Amino acid sequence: MKWFKIVIERFGEFKGRSRRKEFWMFFLFAGIIGAVISLVEIYLLKWQVPFWDQGPLETIFGLFIFIPFLGVLVRRLHDIGKKWTWLFIAFIPIAGQIMIIYLLSKKGMVGKNKYGEDPKG
Structure with a gap:
């Protein structure tokens, strides 16, 4: 949950770099929280929302x-040395989505790059 809080605290910050762990833990907790909210809406509040x-x-x-x-997401791309425009690759059906998952899973550049200091260091 700490990683989710860190990302929320850096609201709107597009400069710098983010580690893999920061990105994927935020992604995981956002998914879990979204699923819990969905279950609350369906089972406790009895809202009839289509699937x-x-x-x-x-x-x-x-x-x-x-x-x-x-x-x-942008800071994660910066960590591997890519510009924010690489996000648009995700709009290519299947191949682009596989490519963006691969990029987001890559180990970040060691040491300083043009986007900032190494977040692990």
């Missing part, structure tokens, strides 16, 4: 984490 749609609480949560998610 493919989102309820109001999920929408609010999604809007809340959208900017922090983009920030940590």
Whole structure:
């Protein structure tokens, strides 16, 4: 949960670098929180939301984490030495999505790069 909080605290920060652990732990906790919110909407609040749609609480949560998610995504790309424009590769069906997952899973550059100091160091 600490990693989720760190990303939220760096809200709207697109400069610098983020470690793999920071990105993937944020991604994991955002997914878990989103699933819990979905279950609350369906089973406790009894909102009849179609499976493919989102309820109001999920929408609010999604809007809340959208900017922090983009920030940590850009900083993660900076950690491997890529510009933010590499995000657009994810719009290529299948191959682009596989490529972006590969890039986000790569080990970051050791030492300083043009985007900042090594977050591990």
